[in-house]
Amino acid sequence: xxxxxxxDIHITVSEGASLELRxxxxxxxxxxxxxYVQSPGQGLQLLLKYFSGDTLVQGIxxxxxxxxxxxxxxxxRKPSVHWSDAAEYFxxxxxxxxxxxxxxxGAGTRLAVHP
Amino acid sequence: DTGVSQDPRHKITKRGxxxxxxxxxxxxxxxxxWYRQTLGQGxxxxxxxxxEAQLEKSRLLSDRFSAERPKGSFSTLEIQRTEQGDxxxxxxxxxxxxxxxxxxxxxxxxxxxx
Numbered sequence: 001x002x003x004x005x006x007x008d009i010h011i012t013v014s015e016g017a018s019l020e021l022r023x024x025x026x027x028x029x030x031x032x033x034x035x036y037v038q039s040p041g042q043g044l045q046l047l048l049k050y051f052s053g054d055t056l057v058q059g060i061x062x063x064x065x066x067x068x069x070x071x072x073x074x075x076x077r078k079p080s081v082h083w084s085d086a087a088e089y090f091x092x093x094x095x096x097x098x099x100x101x102x103x104x105x106g107a108g109t110r111l112a113v114h115p
Numbered sequence: 116d117t118g119v120s121q122d123p124r125h126k127i128t129k130r131g132x133x134x135x136x137x138x139x140x141x142x143x144x145x146x147x148x149w150y151r152q153t154l155g156q157g158x159x160x161x162x163x164x165x166x167e168a169q170l171e172k173s174r175l176l177s178d179r180f181s182a183e184r185p186k187g188s189f190s191t192l193e194i195q196r197t198e199q200g201d202x203x204x205x206x207x208x209x210x211x212x213x214x215x216x217x218x219x220x221x222x223x224x225x226x227x228x229x
Contacts, residue, residue, distance in 0.1 A: 004157075034217075036220075041222070042222055043119070043206060043220040043221050043222040043223050044158070044206070044208075044220040045220075046217055046218075046219070049217060090157050090158070092157070101210065101218065102148075102160050102163065102171070103148075103150075103158070103160065103218060104160070105157030105158050105159070106157050107155065107156050107157050108155075108156070108157050
């Protein structure tokens with residue numbers, strides 16, 4: 001069955017430090033992969049997506065992610081974290097079934113940023 | 116583009132009552148999805164519409180749940196005889212048929228069943 005694993009439930013970094021959030025997926029075919037961010041009281045905002053081509057994808061707010069097929073991973077990175085990045089981050093795989101994209105989400109990683 | 120909107124944002128109800136939530140997708144989007152998110156978990160797929168047709172329902176959607184999208188525009192999600200286990204955030208998303216199928220999410224409706 002398709003699944004997404006985010007091994008880190010909670011991560012704390014200092015402002016200005018680099019960040020890497022891990023995501024592993026289980027899916028039989030080439031996946032469509034997404035990272036979303038959720039701030040308290042708000043819906044999910046799409047940070048970036050991977051469909052095909054270049055395995056390093058750039059997103060909004062200075063985030064990037066790298067697709068590694070051999071490791072079934074799609075880790076999210078940011079070189080320098082800002083206090084406003086504190087939020088919950090969700091990795092998702094999109095399933096094409098009948099021509100649409102149903103999202104399977106991981107459990108999320110909550111990011112705290114120390115000043 | 117005003118984004119996906121949901122109403123109400125918060126709902127507190129007593130066990131056994133019926134509740135209805137509304138979702139207004141981005142105007143040109145013909146696909147609409149409902150997800151449920153419980154505390155500490157990622158969203159879980161509930162159901163999907165293309166225009167007014169409901170094309171898939173998750174087994175999470177028990178008989179007490181019903182969703183409609185009467186004219187292919189807004190959608191409603193009704194829960195009958197609510198139970199405490201229904202307490203969650205209910206998220207709506209929409210997307211286009213063509214293109215890369217990115218889903219755009221609304222702010223959600225938080226349901227608390229007491």
